[in-house]
Amino acid sequence: MKVILNTDIKTLGEEGDVKNVADGYFRNFLRPRRLAVPYNAATVAFFESRKAEIEARKEQKRKDSASLKEKLEALHLEITMPAGKNGKLFGAVSAQVVSELLAKHGFEIERKRIEIPGVSIKSVGNYHFNVKLYESQIAQMVVSVKGEEDKSAEGKAADDDKAKKAEAENADENSAGESAETVAAETSESVSQESAQSDGAEA
Template sequence: MKVILYTDVKHLGEMGDVKNVANGYARNYLFPRMYAVPYNDESVKYFESRKEEIAARKEQKRKDSASLKEKLEATLVDLVMPAGANGKLYGAVTAQTVADYLNKNGFEIERKRIEIPGSTIKSTGNYHCVIHLYEAQTAEVKISVKAQTSDGKVLEAAPAAEKTEEAKAE
């Protein structure tokens, strides 16, 4: 069934997009919640009249995403994690850990948008992660993982981890 999205729907599309969806999904989910309207001449005319408004909204999202990208790339995610003397973490730094840190510092980033190479970080050092923003825009964020020993001391990031990351890149 062809529908026109009335609002942004996660994992489906944005306002004004024309999508083909299953009949049951449209009847039982999209229509009752006013997320979409059936694709017909009347609804097409309505969205054609709002075309400029929808385009302006998308442009505003692009601008917000660009400014967020600049702010994120200037941010250093500085994490202190419990670790052994050799720099190996007792746990792991995951996308959720990074998302929690960013949320505490004023960024509203979903865990699913954060991509950590290898999916987790298991040792101290300096790393990079990619955050997917609006459309195809991405931001690269620096992560510094420091060790906290059992007696509460914070050790600086081990240079050995940086060498390992550079060796993997080659």
Template sequence: MKVILRQDLEELGLEGDVVDVAKGYVRNYLVPRGIAVLATSQNIKAFELQKKKIELRRLRAKEEAVQLKERLEGMGFSFAQKAGEEGKLYGSVTAMDIAEELEKKGFVVDRRKILLDKPIKSVGDYKVPVRIYPGVTGMLQLSVVPEEKTSAE
């Protein structure tokens, strides 16, 4: 079944694209959530009129994504975690932890865009990919260090 996307979807395409997907996916997910509309001749004509606006929005979003990528790659982030003698963490550093730290620094990045295969469980330096926009992926420099022990212990 052919539909026109009203917003970018990682697995399907970008806003304004006409894609062919299963009927159930259209009926149960895409249309009820307002993500897509059926590709009728009337809807196709309406999107053709909006094509320039969509292209302009995509261009701006990509430029912003490239700027964000450059700012992220220019910074280093450090996490202080409780660690054992051999550098193993008692907890772990997850994508959610990284997203929270980025938010504290003024960067708004969805945790699902942080491509961390598995949680970080040992002390060290890491490069974590962050998908900012389709086709724009930045590398985040992370440093996991052991938490300093207080003198009261």
């Protein structure tokens, strides 16, 4: 059925817009909350009388959106995430991450309004993305993604190096010990042989 919206509805439209909706949606949701009225001669005449007021409100939205666009495009966004030495992130910078980052700067932007090339960012670097504003206005922004090497990975590598070094030292010590034992055994055997020869000569 055809209806006229009484107010702005994010998923449907703005006040005064004419929309086609399912009968059940109007009956169970829109009408009980007075969000819309049936499209007929009386309601059309009523909204026609408010046309200037509605248009003035839309114009104010355009101005507010233009101001927001200017502020967003002047903003320098930077985020640091764990990354490998090759620049690949351990994770990704998604629209939700950017939305949360913008919130820290005082801008509440829904993630569905944020358009990131390739859906998400997976490597360090500077990336352009868009924020959809009122009507066809778009803020073009840049986020600088920096990498932070994974400390746990570095720690594991350091531990592995220490273990290898200790293992090598132990191997050297064992080798030296075995050499000393061999020399001692050979010396003892030589002494025994010399003693035996000496005893034979005396006899």
